[in-house]
Amino acid sequence: MQAQTICVVGVGYVGLIQAVGLAKLGLKVTCVDLDASKVAMLKKGIPPIFEDGLEDALREVIARGNIVFTTDIGEARDCGLFYVAVGTPTSERTGNARLDYLDSAVAGIAEIAPAEAVIVVKSTVPIGTCAGLQARLDRNHPGKGLEIVSNPEFLREGTALKDFFNPERIVIGGTSEAARQKVRDSYAAFEDRGVPMIVTDTSTSETIKYAANAFLATKVTFINEISDLVETVGGDIDQVARGIGLDSRIGPQFLKAGPGYGGSCFPKDTLALATIGRRHGVQQQIVETVIRINDSRRFHILKRIEAAMGDKLSGKRVAVLGLAFKADTDDVRDSPAVDLVHALLEEGADVQSFDPVARLAVDHRGYSQCETIAEACKGVSAVLVATEWAAFRTFDFASVEALVDRRYIFDMRRIVDITASWVPRWDIERIGSPLMRASA
Structure with missing residues (x-):
């Protein structure tokens, strides 16, 4: 990977971890965000979010000259690999993920990117989004050879930087082998360590992200329902959770009784998956039940x-x-x-x-x-x-x-x-x- 080839568009939670992580691996990263106040903070080494170890890591890569921040996408015109990590909030009208920020970011990149550039979607998006973006690029920029690749994130808030450097798998979805390989090259340090690489098509990659979060949300909801039963019949819910979690087919994570799941991912992604299922006539009944129980x-x-x-x-x-x-x-x-x-x-x-x-x-x-x-x-x-x-x-x-x-x-x-x-x-x-x- 040659210097000055990577750009990260959108330096919120996901984008900033991605950018700092790649920079710590020794790659040169240009970060673009429309929020001028956020960019000003980041230039001073002050992250806009709280995440263990992030501020020290940010200051380190700034001092090494491996990362720069700007509001001008034009400063990334020499990059050949663009990671897009803008927000995809839930639409109150449809229940699906809003894609206006993503559409705008990809359109802006397409205007300045060199031929054969690869645009990597880190944002969590409805299944079929990347295929639609690819069709739009082919229509609006014929002959430029721009490629869309899906590369979902699997970070946990609170341990995000640790998760970046210790991934359990890396998922790369695209239609062009050359484009997928370009993304794979940026993760060469992980592949050298034996981290599993799932190289597939964009729809499969998008589905993996939604399915993973929906399954974890289901585990949270399941143990909460069992917790309600234990409250009534007696027993120790922690011991119940340990007893089933020691089964290797189940595992101990996400089996802690509590007030239900929250945050920026599980509520949004379960709702989006349920909406996608209904739109395609394949109702996701388990996921819809999980949402209803968690809301109550x-x-x-x-x-x-x-x-x-x-x-x-x-x-x-x-x-x-x-x-x-x-x-x-x-x-x-x-x-x-x-x-x-x-x-x-x-x-x-x-x-x-x-x-x-x-x-x-x-x-x-x-x-x-x-x-x-x-x-x-x-x-x-x-x-x-x-x-x-x-x-x-x-x-x-x-x-x-x-x-x-x-x-x-x-x-x-x-x-x-x-x-x-x-x-x-x-x-x-x-x-x-x-x-x-x-x-x-």
């Missing part, structure tokens, strides 16, 4: 909180610990914690929240975001542990006993240490368990 999960938790607090939340003060949809990220998109904050406010409760990195803008006189756990707990009738941050796992709730109106914890993530010395003095209710009543 927040309501189920709210009802349980109301029952524990006397069926009336109006006027009650509640601490919500955690806003991000999972630990080690600042992403609050489709976060169960955020949904519960809004639901509590709608029920008339006053909410005091704390998250180590995530921020939430809520224009409501009953809401405040605090700077410490202790501040969030002051004067509350209940503490909701909504995100599995390590700080909540190890927090000594004895230190806030004098601050709370009632010693009540609702542990939605099953992370509170129920062997701690202060536990007998608190009422503790956990997802998948009956209420543990205070004995003192």
